[in-house]
Amino acid sequence: MLVDRVTLLEVGPRDGLQNEAQPVPADLKVALVERLQAAGLRQIEVTSFVSPKWVPQMADAAEVMARIQRQPGVRYSVLAPNAKGLEGALASGADEVCIFAAASEAFSQRNLNCSIDTSLERFADVVAGAKAAGLRVRGAISCAVGCPYQGDVSPEEVERVVKAYRAMGVDHVGVADTIGVGTARQVQSAMERALRHYPLHEVSGHFHDTYGQALANVLASLQMGVHVFDASISGLGGCPFAAGATGNVATEDVAYLMRGLGIDTGIDFDALVDAGQFISEALGRPNGARAAKGWLAR
Numbered sequence: 001m002l003v004d005r006v007t008l009l010e011v012g013p014r015d016g017l018q019n020e021a022q023p024v025p026a027d028l029k030v031a032l033v034e035r036l037q038a039a040g041l042r043q044i045e046v047t048s049f050v051s052p053k054w055v056p057q058m059a060d061a062a063e064v065m066a067r068i069q070r071q072p073g074v075r076y077s078v079l080a081p082n083a084k085g086l087e088g089a090l091a092s093g094a095d096e097v098c099i100f101a102a103a104s105e106a107f108s109q110r111n112l113n114c115s116i117d118t119s120l121e122r123f124a125d126v127v128a129g130a131k132a133a134g135l136r137v138r139g140a141i142s143c144a145v146g147c148p149y150q151g152d153v154s155p156e157e158v159e160r161v162v163k164a165y166r167a168m169g170v171d172h173v174g175v176a177d178t179i180g181v182g183t184a185r186q187v188q189s190a191m192e193r194a195l196r197h198y199p200l201h202e203v204s205g206h207f208h209d210t211y212g213q214a215l216a217n218v219l220a221s222l223q224m225g226v227h228v229f230d231a232s233i234s235g236l237g238g239c240p241f242a243a244g245a246t247g248n249v250a251t252e253d254v255a256y257l258m259r260g261l262g263i264d265t266g267i268d269f270d271a272l273v274d275a276g277q278f279i280s281e282a283l284g285r286p287n288g289a290r291a292a293k294g295w296l297a298r
């Protein structure tokens with residue numbers, strides 16, 4: 001028996017665009033966020049307050065957050081890796097902060113320039129500061145089923161981060177397949193570790209689609225009762241510190257799956273497809289959402 005409602009958290013403006021080699025103008029980022037909310041998305045990860053030396057594409061985080069026309073009922077979240085990031089997040093008026101420890105030591109070093117333990121200490125301060133300011137905190141667990149440097153990642157390594165998140169007061173945990181290598185059974189094992197410590201509505205899946213498994217992994221998680229998923233418009237993105245990884249599962253593909261299953265997402269599918277076409281054309285690349293291509297060709 002599947003749930004009757006699924007929440008999609010749109011990560012295209014952040015995870016989708018962070019990997020773009022050419023600078024994407026703030027105007028375009030703002031316009032994308034506005035199209036996404038008009039299509040019915042109620043949770044949008046807008047940008048990252050990270051080091052501009054590490055991720056130049058997110059250097060305009062404050063400007064983008066200041067310029068979006070906020071819509072009531074929409075939750076706007078941002079990434080923050082440390083105290084400086086939190087400062088930016090609070091000043092921007094974000095509703096939610098996302099922290100992002102890795103389950104793999106090697107990836108932690110590449111993505112955060114420190115060990116998992118050090119990152120967790122820094123994140124604990126970010127969480128305390130965010131909670132004191134009344135913000136919600138989401139904790140992604142990168143490389144929860146595979147690491148580009150280490151290879152396989154065990155469910156125990158995932159659970160270690162889940163427990164640390166729980167202890168520091170993180171509200172929600174996101175099981176992330178950063179490089180899109182995981183298959184259904186592995187994803188279910190990682191999810192199961194998160195569900196030992198968090199209720200179903202506070203666990204989500206974040207699946208990159210490198211091996212074409214992301215939609216299957218959404219369905220495998222849905223069968224466990226998980227009903228919050230990150231997705232990226234037109235499948236944009238990747239991680240600058242995970243070479244070869246492609247974007248997240250396309251929002252249009254997940255929305256189409258849910259539509260077919262009779263599961264409500266609150267999304268206007270035509271408007272969503274338009275948003276995907278808009279950003280794909282603006283970036284000068286083919287739309288990576290298979291459902292959008294099919295829909296437009298029908």
Ligand code: HMG
Nearest residue numbers: 049050051054081084085100111112113140142176178239
């Ligand atoms: P570091 O070089 O060790 O940091 O990087 P530092 O504290 O030594 O500072 C170095 C410089 O960066 C200093 O500037 C700081 O002020 C500045 P300088 O004195 O040299 O002029 N700095 C900052 N500036 C703005 N905002 C900040 C900030 N922090 C320091 N927040 C650090 C450590 C964590 C900062 C760096 O490694 C970093 O920014 N990493 C973020 C990497 C990133 O954004 N990765 C992609 C997002 S995660 C992801 O995509 C995965 C996810 O989608 C889930 C999944 O798929 O797995 C979430």
Ligand code: MG
Nearest residue numbers: 015178206239
């Ligand atoms: Mg990601």
